[in-house]
Amino acid sequence: MSKSDKVMGLEEAVRKFVRNGNHIAFGGFTLNRMPVALIYEIIRQGVKDLHVYGHSPGFGVDVLIGSGSVKAIELAYEADEGFGRVGPRFRKAVERRETMWEDYSNFGMTLRFLAGAMGISFLPTKTMLGSDMLSKEGFSREFRESDPKIASKKLDVIECPFTGEKVVALPAVNPDVAVIHAQVADADGNVRIYGQAFADDIIAKSADRVIVTCEKLVDSEELRKFPEQNVLPGFLVDAVVPVEFGAHPTSCARFYDYDPEFLRIYHSLAKDDGSFTDFLEKYVLGVEDHDEYLRKVGIDRLESLRASFEVGYNPGLKRV
Template identity: 35%
Template sequence: MLNAQVEPYQRLRENLSQRDRSLREKVMTLEEAASFVQDGMKVGIGGSTMSRTPMAMIWELVRQRRKNLSCSRAITSTDGDILFGSGVSDHIITSWFAQGILWGLSKVMRRHVEQGLARYEEWSHMAVGMRFRAGGMGVPFLPIRSMLGSDVMDQRPEAKQIDCPFTGEKLLLVPALNPDVALIHVQRCDAYGNAQIDGLQFMDIDLALAANRVILTTERIVSNDQIRRAPDQTKIPFFCVDAVVEVPYGSAPHECFGIYEPMLNHMEAYVAKVNSDPVEGMREYLERYFYEPKSWNEYLALIGMEEVLDASQKGRSIYND
């Protein structure tokens, strides 16, 4: 039986062959890059929890009022709240979805899921990773040994339990996930999209290889010479990348390894606001921080100089000793 979830290999190859993969400059604005994301698309989101979240790109998609995106991410934090709360997404594939362990349950996620306004499709963390990996490898599935025997598996008819043809053991086959677009935030890349990631890479390399388009946002655009001085630090090759947008503090209020830690005062205030009233609180938050600012810099100014500097001092301290 055909699994409608898995992209036929032929289509994946055709899609790739039609992309302009030449060594060319791809620098553009958030507004321009957003044109790669159309209503109803499958969108893979890089980073995990409160780390290297492509928040600036999400911010732009909210402002452009995209709809019905089916999103996938390793672990979902307030980015998922924003995607549901703004109406940009009504389906998130992930392994964990709350604002963060410090704050308990997300009232925004609960409201959307419990009232049937949106779907939270739960897979194990490794399963999400292996779905992106299968997508990046160009195979329709990969076998894993977790989820078996659990109700997480029972909720996922998309995964198939089989008896291994070699050993007879039970295995679970998880289907490849090839997002239409991946949004990934990195510390630095060149104008071609050769991306260097410091610290935790999460599932971003598999995600970049799996996706049919990749939008990179980056703290800095550096020269290609600088990339070539440390090619071992390059984690995503330019030919995977379709757009490069320079956005300093592009993960705020989440963290970007070695540059800033999460902006926890802002996060606290956000959580208090939306959890006290997930409808009105979210509407007010989006209005103030997403719709009203004229630019990303103005959004950062609203978070506040003190908070941004404090997060930066902590972020850079990882290199202090």
């Protein structure tokens, strides 16, 4: 694939790489760099029966679950920190048994992605020992047997062959697609993330296909100046989608802060089925594309979120 073939719009990237029933992982962490614009496009294209992975996804995955696109999810936590202890649509989907779920610790999920990136079937750890995560069954046997990509069991407690100690064996994650949002990338697919990368680089390396949305497409020479700051090489990336404010209403360090007003509105509306449907229609299904979404949010409001490049966030923003 040539570099010109990798650069595409949201609609093309979803149409080309995301299918019904895919196992898909999302980067970002709660209020930070969620690939929201691409998630919106997945919803607009009507993709269904997704099996989702994340360590601590926030707003975007909550909307995706609420849209009815998610069949199952494996994660550590899903919420937007100070705006809600648990994502409102995630909570309702689990309580109503509309979405199957399995829970791990944050470090546990990261290790699962790492095992997938390393090409091994599991990694041992002491994390989660002593917690009730070990006793929770998770997915049913019938569901596991329905899809070869789902691990045969949630985890196993085994004996270390060297010390005899008990350790937790966590199964690898190998999604069909990983989606991350970064600050900058070039047309070859080389990617740089400013601020915390969380586990985005590991998530990308665990997947068969990788879509990167970015705030800015830059010349390759710019990324060659400090190559140690780049988190992904181009040969791992299948699609690069330049999309300004592509993580809104979550933050993107050095570019913009999270949008507290928008998140407060969402968490107020998303608790009720009817008002969530109104939200979905107004901001996702009822807009033609991402540019219309930004106009609906308000350009002045978006500009007020602009971050200081030096400190990474907006020091004057009134927060929760």
